[in-house]
Every structure is written in structure tokens, then in C-alpha cells.
Amino acid sequence: MPKVLFFAAALFMSFLFAVSISAQSGNVVLIKEREKQKIVINDNYYFTYIFSGKPKIGPSVIRISIFNKDGSQNTSLEILGAYDMPQMRGHHSSGPVKFQKNKTGDYLMPLNSVMRGKWEILLEFQEDGENIFTGVININI
Numbered sequence: 777m778p779k780v781l782f783f784a785a786a787l788f789m790s791f792l793f794a795v796s797i798s799a800q801s802g803n804v805v806l807i808k809e810r811e812k813q814k815i816v817i818n819d820n821y822y823f824t825y826i827f828s829g830k831p832k833i834g835p836s837v838i839r840i841s842i843f844n845k846d847g848s849q850n851t852s853l854e855i856l857g858a859y860d861m862p863q864m865r866g867h868h869s870s871g872p873v874k875f876q877k878n879k880t881g882d883y884l885m886p887l888n889s890v891m892r893g894k895w896e897i898l899l900e901f902q903e904d905g906e907n908i909f910t911g912v913i914n915i916n917i
């Protein structure tokens with residue numbers, strides 16, 4: 777029974793996330809910057825990302841570092857992530873996952889790519905519970 781509840785909750789959460797993303801789909805930024813390049817969140821913050829190794833089938837990790845405009849590190853924001861294959865949407869969806877902060881203040885999310893092809897990673901940055909930036913990174917496995 778708890779397992780059923782868990783799945784129901786997970787489904788509901790992914791539904792909510794999908795709704796919240798699509799409601800502002802006009803504002804989803806296509807992130808073209810590559811690993812380690814600066815990506816502007818707003819006037820106050822920017823971030824960089826890096827993968828643990830080359831994208832390939834199997835588990836990996838995306839690591840994000842957030843910076844204030846003066847270049848100092850910021851650890852006060854929250855990041856939600858979700859990944860999926862756009863050509864078979866929903867089949868390997870991770871659902872929304874909260875990035876976990878590590879000791880050095882970077883934000884981590886595990887990825888698990890189970891097939892070759894195009895994958896998208898959706899990122900939502902929040903400040904005090906409010907969405908301040910939504911972006912998508914496309915990768916080829």
C-alpha cells in the first residue's frame with residue numbers, strides 16, 4: 777500500500793511539474809552554452825554545468841554551480857531537474873528531482889540514460905520557492 781501511494785504521489789508530482797513548465801513554455805530557455813560556459817539566470821545570478829564524463833548509456837551526474845553577479849558562489853537557490861527523451865516522451869521520464877547540494881556548494885542530480893538518442897534535461901531554478909528561470913539542455917547519447 778505505501779508503495780502504491782508513493783507511485784501515486786510521484787505521478788502527481790510529475791503532472792504538477794509538467795503543468796508548471798508548460799504553463800510558461802514561452803519562457804523555457806534553450807540552453808546552447810556548453811559545459812563550463814556562463815549561463816545567465818537573471819540580473820543577479822548565473823550558473824555553469826558539467827557532466828561527470830562524456831554522455832553515454834548508463835548512470836552519470838550533472839553538476840551545477842551557481843554564482844552571484846560578482847562571481848562569488850551562491851548556494852541559496854533550489855534547482856529542480858527532470859529528464860526525458862522528447863521523441864518518446866514519458867517512457868523514460870525521471871519526473872521532477874530536487875538537486876542535492878554537496879560539501880562544496882555545488883548542485884548534483886543523477887542521470888540514467890537507458891537508450892541512445894536525444895535526451896533533454898529540464899532545469900528549474902527557484903528563489904524562495906518562486907521560479908526565476910527555466911531552461912532545457914539537449915544532449916545526444
Ligand SMILES: [Cu+2]
Pocket residue numbers: 861864867868891893
Ligand atoms: Cu527511448
